[in-house]
Amino acid sequence: MTNTINDLNKILDEADCLVDEVKLNEALDKMASQISADLADKMPLVLCVMNGGLIPTAALIERLHFPLELDYIHATRYGMETEGASLNWLSYPQTSLKNRHILVIDDIFDQGHTLQAIVNWLEQQGTSSVYTATVINKLHDRKTNMTPDYIGTEVADRFLFGYGMDYKGFFRNLKGIYAIKGS
Ligand SMILES: O=P(O)(O)OC[C@H]1O[C@H](OP(=O)(O)OP(=O)(O)O)[C@H](O)[C@@H]1O
Numbered sequence: 369m370t371n372t373i374n375d376l377n378k379i380l381d382e383a384d385c386l387v388d389e390v391k392l393n394e395a396l397d398k399m400a401s402q403i404s405a406d407l408a409d410k411m412p413l414v415l416c417v418m419n420g421g422l423i424p425t426a427a428l429i430e431r432l433h434f435p436l437e438l439d440y441i442h443a444t445r446y447g448m449e450t451e452g453a454s455l456n457w458l459s460y461p462q463t464s465l466k467n468r469h470i471l472v473i474d475d476i477f478d479q480g481h482t483l484q485a486i487v488n489w490l491e492q493q494g495t496s497s498v499y500t501a502t503v504i505n506k507l508h509d510r511k512t513n514m515t516p517d518y519i520g521t522e523v524a525d526r527f528l529f530g531y532g533m534d535y536k537g538f539f540r541n542l543k544g545i546y547a548i549k550g551s
């Protein structure tokens with residue numbers, strides 16, 4: 369069903385704000401200092417996982433005060449759905465990955481299949497090291513084996529949107545993390 373503007377406004381009105389802008393900024397500052405401690409002398413290649421990683425990547429790299437390069441991977445598992453399926457690779461980085469230290473940035477670590485597949489692929493490309501960062505870690509026991517190296521904050525097992533994450537394609541632009549009513 370196509371959402372009308374009234375439907376979307378109602379979803380937002382009724383949603384719970386789980387992480388506000390102030391808390392998000394604190395989490396991003398902390399992640400940036402941890403990342404800087406590990407990568408400041410490594411001239412890393414930062415890979416944004418599109419689309420959800422767009423806003424977190426912009427927010428993190430403006431906090432990193434050392435030389436880095438930026439590229440992106442476009443991989444999606446959820447599309448417009450709220451349940452994940454197999455990973456669909458839409459675009460690979462154009463920058464050479466060989467002997468590079470890589471920092472992958474995404475919005476959310478949910479079950480972990482997206483980041484796990486990206487890390488596995490990067491490790492086969494002759495990279496020197498691969499670090500991963502997500503603003504949100506969703507708390508539940510349906511995870512893959514990996515854990516991101518840098519996590520902003522942990523959030524309950526509900527359907528989330530905002531700060532990169534979408535509800536049916538909308539709300540990525542919100543400056544907070546929201547949970548759908550009843551989820
Ligand atoms: O840990 P997982 O269970 O694999 O889920 C996390 C992934 O799901 C979302 O992407 P999505 O496939 O919805 O595409 P999008 O980035 O375009 O929203 C999110 O941006 C992560 O990449």
Ligand code: HPA
Nearest residue numbers: 478526527528529533534
């Ligand atoms: O809770 C979520 N919300 C939006 N996108 C997502 N991708 C994985 N989990 C989520």
